Amino acid sequence: MRNIIEVAGLTKRFGEITAVDHIDFEVRKGEIFGFLGPNGAGKTTTIRILTGIIKPDSGEAIILGYDILRNPLKAKQFIGVVPETANAYIDLTAWQNLMLTAELYGIPKRERHARAERLLKDLGLYQRRNSLVRGFSKGMKQKLILCMALISNPQILFLDEPTTGLDVESARFLRSYVRQLSKQGTTVFLSTHNMEEANKLCDRIAIINHGKIAAIDTPENLKMKSKGLKSIEISFNKPVDVEAIRKVTDASRVEKLGDKIKLHTNKIDETICVLVNYARENNLKIVSLNTLTPSLEDVFIELIKKKHVGAD
Ligand SMILES: Nc1ncnc2c1ncn2[C@@H]1O[C@H](COP(=O)(O)OP(=O)(O)O)[C@@H](O)[C@H]1O
Ligand SMILES: [Mg+2]
Numbered sequence: 107m108r109n110i111i112e113v114a115g116l117t118k119r120f121g122e123i124t125a126v127d128h129i130d131f132e133v134r135k136g137e138i139f140g141f142l143g144p145n146g147a148g149k150t151t152t153i154r155i156l157t158g159i160i161k162p163d164s165g166e167a168i169i170l171g172y173d174i175l176r177n178p179l180k181a182k183q184f185i186g187v188v189p190e191t192a193n194a195y196i197d198l199t200a201w202q203n204l205m206l207t208a209e210l211y212g213i214p215k216r217e218r219h220a221r222a223e224r225l226l227k228d229l230g231l232y233q234r235r236n237s238l239v240r241g242f243s244k245g246m247k248q249k250l251i252l253c254m255a256l257i258s259n260p261q262i263l264f265l266d267e268p269t270t271g272l273d274v275e276s277a278r279f280l281r282s283y284v285r286q287l288s289k290q291g292t293t294v295f296l297s298t299h300n301m302e303e304a305n306k307l308c309d310r311i312a313i314i315n316h317g318k319i320a321a322i323d324t325p326e327n328l329k330m331k332s333k334g335l336k337s338i339e340i341s342f343n344k345p346v347d348v349e350a351i352r353k354v355t356d357a358s359r360v361e362k363l364g365d366k367i368k369l370h371t372n373k374i375d376e377t378i379c380v381l382v383n384y385a386r387e388n389n390l391k392i393v394s395l396n397t398l399t400p401s402l403e404d405v406f407i408e409l410i411k412k413k414h415v416g417a418d
Pocket of ligand 1: 150
């Protein structure tokens with residue numbers, strides 16, 4: 107089987123809001139699949155449907171051949187979840203939390219201990235296994251929740267914004283651990299609003315906004331597809347008026363980034379000429395000038411903008 111998850115026409119409404127709006131996608135075995143979107147895009151709702159916590163209004167989701175609606179128990183046995191909000195008991199120790207989770211999955215006692223020990227060691231929590239979770243930092247809690255999600259040896263791991271609110275070091279550690287899991291054959295479904303995280307980690311990314319999928323592709327293809335989104339970054343020896351630059355060029359977007367100005371345009375040559383002329387006429391020196399291929403962020407903003415037009 108090539109596709110480990112197959113989703114068709116999935117829709118979920120909360121009153122007036124359509125949180126997930128007829129989405130279709132597949133996740134391939136072994137890949138890290140990213141669900142990238144701003145707050146309120148529908149990421150958590152999608153994950154909660156796929157992991158059998160809530161029911162969709164329509165559409166279907168097949169996990170390893172099992173329909174999550176018709177066969178939830180079968181489907182769920184392949185799944186591990188790191189939810190958006192922590193789910194460890196703070197008045198239990200790390201070890202007790204893991205044992206409890208393992209018991210829920212019906213993992214035999216000897217196996218339980220061996221797995222818990224290995225996971226806690228891998229994630230650097232073994233020394234603290236007998237401490238109450240209450241005293242854990244956010245990073246440690248998140249690592250423990252990951253251990254709990256992995257205790258059943260799941261084929262698919264769902265991670266809902268796993269690094270949000272973590273310190274840089276813990277976030278980096280979690281990302282490298284996810285990469286390692288993927289190398290060992292675990293399929294990963296990761297939601298994030300962090301462009302760089304998606305770019306660094308994912309084999310393919312679905313960009314989701316207002317419950318709809320705007321694009322699905324590899325990070326590099328997403329960037330390639332928007333060749334028209336080239337940009338120029340320029341800095342001058344003196345502060346310049348961004349509005350004035352906006353007026354003389356026909357760039358689609360002009361932004362001030364620190365001491366640099368970034369212009370988004372597909373007419374690179376013409377825009378450079380205009381900028382050189384502008385500098386000459388205003389007695390400015392150009393300190394640096396670079397042309398840039400689009401970043402994932404540029405693609406993202408472009409796609410999100412497009413979806414807004416007509417929607418609002
Ligand atoms: N239980 C709920 N009741 C009402 N509205 C909800 C509920 N869960 C999510 N929503 C709404 O659905 C939309 C999508 O939310 P969510 O899936 O949490 O987005 P994301 O995880 O991408 O930030 C938001 O507008 C949110 O307010
Ligand atoms: Mg969310």
